[in-house]
Amino acid sequence: DGGITQSPKYLFRKEGQNVTLSCEQNLNHDAMYWYRQDPGQGLRLIYYSQIVNDFQKGDIAEGYSVSREKKESFPLTVTSAQKNPTAFYLCASKVGHSNQPQHFGDGTRLSIL
Amino acid sequence: AQSVTQPDIHITVSEGASLELRCNYSYGATPYLFWYVQSPGQGLQLLLKYFSGDTLVQGIKGFEAEFKRSQSSFNLRKPSVHWSDAAEYFCAVILWGGANNLFFGTGTRLTVIP
Numbered sequence: 001d002g003g004i005t006q007s008p009k010y011l012f013r014k015e016g017q018n019v020t021l022s023c024e025q026n027l028n029h030d031a032m033y034w035y036r037q038d039p040g041q042g043l044r045l046i047y048y049s050q051i052v053n054d055f056q057k058g059d060i061a062e063g064y065s066v067s068r069e070k071k072e073s074f075p076l077t078v079t080s081a082q083k084n085p086t087a088f089y090l091c092a093s094k095v096g097h098s099n100q101p102q103h104f105g106d107g108t109r110l111s112i113l
Numbered sequence: 114a115q116s117v118t119q120p121d122i123h124i125t126v127s128e129g130a131s132l133e134l135r136c137n138y139s140y141g142a143t144p145y146l147f148w149y150v151q152s153p154g155q156g157l158q159l160l161l162k163y164f165s166g167d168t169l170v171q172g173i174k175g176f177e178a179e180f181k182r183s184q185s186s187f188n189l190r191k192p193s194v195h196w197s198d199a200a201e202y203f204c205a206v207i208l209w210g211g212a213n214n215l216f217f218g219t220g221t222r223l224t225v226i227p
Contacts, residue, residue, distance in 0.1 A: 004156075006156075033214070033215075040122070040219060040220075041219060042203065042217040042218055042219040042220050043157075043203070043215075043217040045214060045215075048214060058214075088154075090156055090157065092157075092215075099145045099164055099207060101147055101159045101162055102215055103159075104149075104156035104157040104158070105156050106154075106155050106156045107154070107155065107156050109154070
């Protein structure tokens with residue numbers, strides 16, 4: 001079945017450590033997205049990529065980095081510069097047309113040790 | 114600024130009762146509108162979408178939504194709620210132009226009591 005796979009489901013980070021969240025899709029979608037979800041704040045866009053080897057900052061990109069070397073993969077690195085990384089992170093993808101809905105993975109919960 | 118507002122943070126309904134979740138958007142033209150549902154610890158699942166045409170749209174799981182241009186609203190409804198409908202519901206819009214990204218409301222958490 002086609003879908004979006006996020007791994008790991010749970011992730012723990014020590015102070016000063018970078019961690020990378022994986023997002024893989026086999027839907028042949030062009031665009032991919034990373035969101036951060038905090039209680040009571042809905043989803044906030046971190047980064048997005050509309051084609052391979054290109055990505056743009058979203059509303060809260062500081063302390064995060066991404067790459068898009070392959071169409072099916074869009075990993076997110078939470079760097080030590082992100083001072084409050086504890087959150088639920090969601091990856092999404094969609095076809096290239098502007099009005100198509102996004103499909104979401106099941107998320108990764110990141111916590112600080 | 115463009116925005117999406119879900120005025121109800123938390124709603125509690127009895128099983129079998131009807132449900133209406135409110136969503137208002139602030140934008141000059143008609144956006145593309147969506148409702149998503151999220152179960153605890155899971156991703157978001159698309160319930161329904163509105164692009165144009167008939168203002169009453171049907172979705173999955175027995176949900177429907179009505180677009181009202183005069184009120185800038187896109188409220189989600191279900192005639193009879195089931196216990197399995199307990200979840201968080203998000204309204205979202207895509208605005209014309211730009212990167213055509215989704216903008217989300219802050220969500221409404223639905224509790225269903227037996």
